[in-house]
Amino acid sequence: MIVPMKHVTILCVAESRQATLELLQELGLVHLNLEATDSPRFRDAQTRLAAVRRAGQILADAAADKPVTPVLVAPHRAPGHVRHVEGLLSQKIPAISGSPEERVAAILQLSDVRQELVNEASRLQRELERYKPFGAFDVTQPRRLLQSGVAITLFRAPLLHHLHPPKDALIQTLSSDEKHVYGVLIGPGRLAEPYEVLDLPEAGITTLQGCHDQALDRIAKITDILRRDAADTEALDAHACRMSEASEFAAAADTMKKNGAVLWITGWLPAALAPVLRETAVDQAWGLLMRDPDDSEQVPTLLKPPRLARPMLALFDALGITPAYNEADISVPFFCFFSIFFAMLVGDGGYGALILLLTLHYRRKWPKAPRAPFVLLTVFSLATIVWGALSNTWFGTHPLATDNSVSLWLNDPEKGIRNTMLVCFTLGVVHLSVARLWNAISLFPGFKWLAQLGWLGVIWFMYCMSCSVVGLFRTPAFMYYVFGAALFLVFGFTLRRDELKERGIELGMMPLNIVSCLGDIISYVRLFAVGLASVKVAENFNAMAISLNLPLVVKLVPVILILLVGHGLNFAMAGLSILVHAVRLNTLEFSNHKGISWAGFAFRPFKRSAGETSGALG
Numbered sequence: 001m002i003v004p005m006k007h008v009t010i011l012c013v014a015e016s017r018q019a020t021l022e023l024l025q026e027l028g029l030v031h032l033n034l035e036a037t038d039s040p041r042f043r044d045a046q047t048r049l050a051a052v053r054r055a056g057q058i059l060a061d062a063a064a065d066k067p068v069t070p071v072l073v074a075p076h077r078a079p080g081h082v083r084h085v086e087g088l089l090s091q092k093i094p095a096i097s098g099s100p101e102e103r104v105a106a107i108l109q110l111s112d113v114r115q116e117l118v119n120e121a122s123r124l125q126r127e128l129e130r131y132k133p134f135g136a137f138d139v140t141q142p143r144r145l146l147q148s149g150v151a152i153t154l155f156r157a158p159l160l161h162h163l164h165p166p167k168d169a170l171i172q173t174l175s176s177d178e179k180h181v182y183g184v185l186i187g188p189g190r191l192a193e194p195y196e197v198l199d200l201p202e203a204g205i206t207t208l209q210g211c212h213d214q215a216l217d218r219i220a221k222i223t224d225i226l227r228r229d230a231a232d233t234e235a236l237d238a239h240a241c242r243m244s245e246a247s248e249f250a251a252a253a254d255t256m257k258k259n260g261a262v263l264w265i266t267g268w269l270p271a272a273l274a275p276v277l278r279e280t281a282v283d284q285a286w287g288l289l290m291r292d293p294d295d296s297e298q299v300p301t302l303l304k305p306p307r308l309a310r311p312m313l314a315l316f317d318a319l320g321i322t323p324a325y326n327e328a329d330i331s332v333p334f335f336c337f338f339s340i341f342f343a344m345l346v347g348d349g350g351y352g353a354l355i356l357l358l359t360l361h362y363r364r365k366w367p368k369a370p371r372a373p374f375v376l377l378t379v380f381s382l383a384t385i386v387w388g389a390l391s392n393t394w395f396g397t398h399p400l401a402t403d404n405s406v407s408l409w410l411n412d413p414e415k416g417i418r419n420t421m422l423v424c425f426t427l428g429v430v431h432l433s434v435a436r437l438w439n440a441i442s443l444f445p446g447f448k449w450l451a452q453l454g455w456l457g458v459i460w461f462m463y464c465m466s467c468s469v470v471g472l473f474r475t476p477a478f479m480y481y482v483f484g485a486a487l488f489l490v491f492g493f494t495l496r497r498d499e500l501k502e503r504g505i506e507l508g509m510m511p512l513n514i515v516s517c518l519g520d521i522i523s524y525v526r527l528f529a530v531g532l533a534s535v536k537v538a539e540n541f542n543a544m545a546i547s548l549n550l551p552l553v554v555k556l557v558p559v560i561l562i563l564l565v566g567h568g569l570n571f572a573m574a575g576l577s578i579l580v581h582a583v584r585l586n587t588l589e590f591s592n593h594k595g596i597s598w599a600g601f602a603f604r605p606f607k608r609s610a611g612e613t614s615g616a617l618g
Helices: 014-027 040-063 081-090 100-134 141-147 205-230 234-255 271-284 312-319 331-346 349-365 372-391 405-410 416-443 449-469 478-493 497-503 505-523 525-546 552-594
Strands: 005-013 152-158 170-176 180-186 196-198 257-259 262-270 287-291
Touching: 005 014, 005 271, 014 234, 014 262, 014 271, 040 100, 040 205, 040 234, 081 100, 081 205, 100 152, 100 170, 100 180, 100 205, 100 234, 141 152, 262 271, 262 287, 271 287, 312 331, 312 372, 331 349, 331 372, 331 416, 331 525, 331 552, 349 372, 349 552, 372 405, 405 416, 416 449, 416 505, 416 525, 416 552, 449 478, 449 505, 478 505, 497 505, 505 525, 505 552, 525 552
Parallel strands: none
Antiparallel strands: 005 262, 005 287, 152 180, 152 196, 170 180, 257 262
16 A cells, blocks of 8 residues: 655754754654755765765675776876876875774775775876887986987887988887887988887886885775775675765755754654654644645555565665655565566576576575565565466476476477466456556546446456457457447546546547557567567577587586576576566556556655764764
């Protein structure tokens, strides 16, 4: 169900603003209507929150061994860059210790130093590649020779180009590669194209190589420090919660309206908790106004599904979807049908067993993690195992020993494809019928429930038409009469007479909506197509592995590699298909028929999750 809400206005005297907000945060009952603000206290809270979040991301990247990408922040050959690297290398590496804010500062400093070192190491690497063909030499010697009147010019030229030195000059080649020859021009004159003149390096090859190696070593040490600190982030996570609360606290303080000595703020409260807030208001001498929401107001949505379907809230959060306040909670049908779609899209009982084992393993490894995702994966994997048993599909194989009447019907050589398509279409018409029946029950006894009954007839007629189009069976003659009666109900009872002026355009769109029902039913064939593709990919990789014409001892390793790569790729593609197709059938096809727009926003109470005060207003 969607929890009924009350609009509340809380009034207090200006002197008690801090205490009022702290108590509201402690209660954690009210979703405040916060407004955009740009006060110094809010900017400070946001800056501190951004810092701790960045520090957390740095630690997470270090724990995952994510490489640091060099950023070109200066020209390729910035003067003094070698001395800059030497300065970075001479700095002491700060330790990550002290208070949470000190730890955050140290993490950010380490990250900044590491980024600079990565940038300079990348620059040094380019310098080394540029000058290594010239070999090791004293970079001060050409400058001394120039003072004596002897010019030294480094150059690179195409390999097949005939070298012609200018008058009174000498060319000495030093090395070559597949495309170029490298050398020096000794004496006066200038080299024109196709010669490429190179400036003298800032330091010798030995110095450049030493700085490069030391930079890489310092980068590895900093990364190791960050990786070790990432193993214990509880204090940092708690600090992030406090900073988030401080930011929200500052926004709430800035949102409060003022009239003389009185401040007030508005929000939303679950109706069942109204007595608790009313009692607190009496104790604190607050002014309190409560009323039911207006139809035009944007009300936060708090879902409270039945206990068995409650894990679906985790999936809704992950997908970032919330029904509007005046819509319905479809957690139960979403859970039931999503499980079926999950199973059919994966299509393999062996994969379901693997998902179940991984779920149980990580649940044991992370006992403090939220429970809901593991419950969902357990249910989905069990559904996949059941479907695998019914279709007799295990890692792309179909053992004769586990055949059953359902698998023989689904895998029949002549009619198997049509039978599976029939299952998909039937599943689709049942899914959409649930939505329309639900609407009819909700609208009863008002006459509009008859329009929903009409839509039910339209859906079943389109189901018969879909099956007829693909050759499953012919549309029964009586369904045409059902369709005619359904059209009468849809056009006759969708709108009241007084609604025709403002919403009459909806009747004009009805023909398109009716035709789209055919597309909605056919859309469920994706369960067959994607599931079959998954099974066929697994079968082909199995056949590829078995068909290797090699001795058994030599054959074993490539067979294992082919199976691991093939099934791993198929497993990943199955996960992607679930995100695309299983979610779509619930959030688009079903939701359109049920009237769910997913335009709502979640109820987020103003509360404190950490055990400390969020901070004074200043």
